[in-house]
Amino acid sequence: MENNRNMILAIVLSALVLFGWSFLSERFFPTANPPATQIVDGKQVPVPSAAGSPVSNTPAALRDRALVLGETPRVKIDTPALSGSINLKGARIDDLTLTRYRETIKKDSPPIRLLSPAGSKESYLAGFGWTGQGLAAPTADTIWTASAPALTPATPVTLSWDNGQGQRFDINLAVDKDYMFTVKQTVTNTGTGAVAAQPFGFVSRHGVFKDPDSWTIHIGPMGVFNGSANYDINFEDVDEAGNAGVQNSSKGGWLGFTDKYWLTALVPDQGTSMNGTFRVGSDKAYQADFTTEAQIVQPGKALSTTSRFFAGAKEVGVLDAYEDDLGIKQFDRGIDWGWFYWFEKPIFYLLDWLFRVFGNFGVAIIGLTLIIRLLMFPIAQKQFKSMAGMRAVQPKMKALQERHKDDKPRLQQEMLKLYQQEKINPLAGCLPILLQIPIFYALYKVLLLTIEMRHQPFALWIKDLSAPDPLTPVNLFGLLNFTPPSMIALGVLPILLGISMWLQFKLNPAPADPVQQQVFGIMPWVFMFIMAPFAAGLQLYWLTNNILSIAQQKWLYSRHPALSQAEAK
Structure with missing residues (x-):
C-alpha cells in the first residue's frame, strides 16, 4: 500500500513538472527558433519562408513592392x-x-x-x-x-x-x-x-x-x-x-x-x-x-x-x-542579454572563438562543454567522492532506517551523526548542479539570441542547432505524413539525453527516501520530454556533459575499487 502511494505521488510530481514546465516555457521561456528543416516523405528538406519577410504580421499589401519602388526616383x-x-x-x-x-x-x-x-x-x-x-x-x-x-x-x-x-x-x-x-x-x-x-x-x-x-x-x-x-x-x-x-x-x-x-x-x-x-x-x-x-x-x-x-x-x-x-x-544592449549579461558575453565569445577554430558550431559546443568540465573538475571530484561515500554507507543507513523506522526525529539525529563520522556531505552534490544553471542559461540565451548561431549546422540531420532536433521516431522519422506536436516530437538527441541521464542516475547512490527513488527513476524520461522543444545545441551540450560525467564517475570508481565493493555489499 505504501509503495503504491509513493509511486502515485512520484507520477503526479513528474506530471506537474512536465506539464507545468510546458506552460511556463511557452509564456516565459521560448525554447528554440522555428525549425529550419522538416521531414517530407522520409527526406529532410528546408522549411519554406511563410511570409517573405522577417519583420511583421500586417495586412495584405496595397500594392506590389516592386511597383511601389518604381513609382519614385x-x-x-x-x-x-x-x-x-x-x-x-x-x-x-x-x-x-x-x-x-x-x-x-x-x-x-x-x-x-x-x-x-x-x-x-x-x-x-x-x-x-x-x-x-x-x-x-x-x-x-x-x-x-x-x-x-x-x-x-x-x-x-x-x-x-x-x-x-x-x-x-x-x-x-x-x-x-x-x-x-x-x-x-x-x-x-x-x-x-x-x-x-x-x-x-x-x-x-x-x-x-x-x-x-x-x-x-x-x-x-x-x-x-x-x-x-x-x-x-x-x-x-x-x-x-x-x-x-x-x-x-x-x-x-x-x-x-x-x-x-x-x-x-x-x-x-x-x-x-x-x-x-x-x-x-x-x-x-x-x-x-x-x-x-x-x-x-x-x-x-x-x-x-x-x-x-x-x-x-x-x-x-x-x-x-x-x-x-x-x-x-x-549599443550592445540592442541584444537583450538579461541578468547574466556579465556571464553570457564571455560564453558567447568563447563559443564564437571555438567555432572559428573548428569551423563547426556543434563541435564548438562540444569543445565548450569540455572546457567547462575541465574548469569544474576539482568541484566535480568532490561531488563524486561525496556521492561515492554515500554509496559506501548505504548499508549503515538502511540499518538505521530499520532500527528507528518509528522514531523519525531519532532517525534524523542518527543520520547526521553517521554523516559526521564518515565525513560525508549529502549536499555536496548540489554545488556542481548550481554552477551549471548559469552556464546552461547563458548558453540558452546565446543560442536563442545571437545571430551568429542562426542556421548553424552540426552533422547529418542537424542543419540548425538553434532549432529543435527535427528527426523523431514518433512519425517514424518522417515516413508517416504528420508532424507531431513539439511536446511529444522527441528527436534523437533528447532521447539520447534521457538515456544518458538514466545511466548517470544509475551510477549515483539511491536516495534513502522511496519517493525520491521513484521520482529520480522517472525524472530522466520526464526531462527527455521537457528538452524535446529546446534548441538542438542545448541538447547537444547536455548530452555531452552527461557522457563526460559518466566517464568521470567510472574513472573515479576505477581509482577507488573499495567504493564499488561497498556498493556491491
Whole structure:
C-alpha cells in the first residue's frame, strides 16, 4: 500500500513538472527558433519562408513592392552588407535587404528584407527632417535632388532641396561596410530674417513583430535613455499611451525597434539632449522618433546636426565596435542579454572563438562543454567522492532506517551523526548542479539570441542547432505524413539525453527516501520530454556533459575499487 502511494505521488510530481514546465516555457521561456528543416516523405528538406519577410504580421499589401519602388526616383544603396535604395520623395530610407543573411537555409533563398516602402506590405522606413514655426520645411511629398546615383561606403550622397523662401536643406548620407548610416542635416539661411529649426529623425513600421515579446527576450520598442537600457516598453504600452506617446528625455542614448535578430536604431548626437517618443497612428503604424532643441539660424548662417541610423543584423562584434568606436552608449544592449549579461558575453565569445577554430558550431559546443568540465573538475571530484561515500554507507543507513523506522526525529539525529563520522556531505552534490544553471542559461540565451548561431549546422540531420532536433521516431522519422506536436516530437538527441541521464542516475547512490527513488527513476524520461522543444545545441551540450560525467564517475570508481565493493555489499 505504501509503495503504491509513493509511486502515485512520484507520477503526479513528474506530471506537474512536465506539464507545468510546458506552460511556463511557452509564456516565459521560448525554447528554440522555428525549425529550419522538416521531414517530407522520409527526406529532410528546408522549411519554406511563410511570409517573405522577417519583420511583421500586417495586412495584405496595397500594392506590389516592386511597383511601389518604381513609382519614385531613387538613389541606390550598395555595400558589402546592404542592398536597396533611398526614396527621393520625402528623403526616406525605405528599401533595404541584408545580403549576408537568407530567409531559410536553402541556397537560393532570398535575402532578409528589413525595410519596405509605404504602400507596400510590411512597410518599414526611416527619415530625417526639420520642424519649426514659420519655417517652410520639407515634407513627405518633397522631391529631393541627389548629388550621386548611388550610396556606397566610398561615395557619400547629399540630398538637397530649396524651399524658395530663403532656406536650403541638405541631408548628407554616408554608410559604412556594415549597417550604420551617418546623417548630417544642414539648414542654410540665405533669407533676410532669422528662422527657428528643430531637427528630428524617425523610424516607422506597420504592425508588430511576428516573434513574440517574452520575459526572457524583449522584442519591440526599446532604447537607451540616460545611460540605462529600457526593455519595459512594448507595443501594448504604446497603444495605451494614445496621442501623447511614450516619451523619454535623455542626454545621448538611442531608440528604435528590436527584433530577435534585427535592429533599427536612431542615434542622435551623444553630446546633446533629445526627447525620444514611441507613438502609434492609424492602422497600427508605430513610430519611434527623436527631436533635439530648436535653434535660431540667423541670415547668412547655417545650422548642422549629425546623427546616425542603424539598420541591420545584431552581430555582437559589430554592436560592440559601434559602442567603442562611435561612443554610442550601451549599443550592445540592442541584444537583450538579461541578468547574466556579465556571464553570457564571455560564453558567447568563447563559443564564437571555438567555432572559428573548428569551423563547426556543434563541435564548438562540444569543445565548450569540455572546457567547462575541465574548469569544474576539482568541484566535480568532490561531488563524486561525496556521492561515492554515500554509496559506501548505504548499508549503515538502511540499518538505521530499520532500527528507528518509528522514531523519525531519532532517525534524523542518527543520520547526521553517521554523516559526521564518515565525513560525508549529502549536499555536496548540489554545488556542481548550481554552477551549471548559469552556464546552461547563458548558453540558452546565446543560442536563442545571437545571430551568429542562426542556421548553424552540426552533422547529418542537424542543419540548425538553434532549432529543435527535427528527426523523431514518433512519425517514424518522417515516413508517416504528420508532424507531431513539439511536446511529444522527441528527436534523437533528447532521447539520447534521457538515456544518458538514466545511466548517470544509475551510477549515483539511491536516495534513502522511496519517493525520491521513484521520482529520480522517472525524472530522466520526464526531462527527455521537457528538452524535446529546446534548441538542438542545448541538447547537444547536455548530452555531452552527461557522457563526460559518466566517464568521470567510472574513472573515479576505477581509482577507488573499495567504493564499488561497498556498493556491491
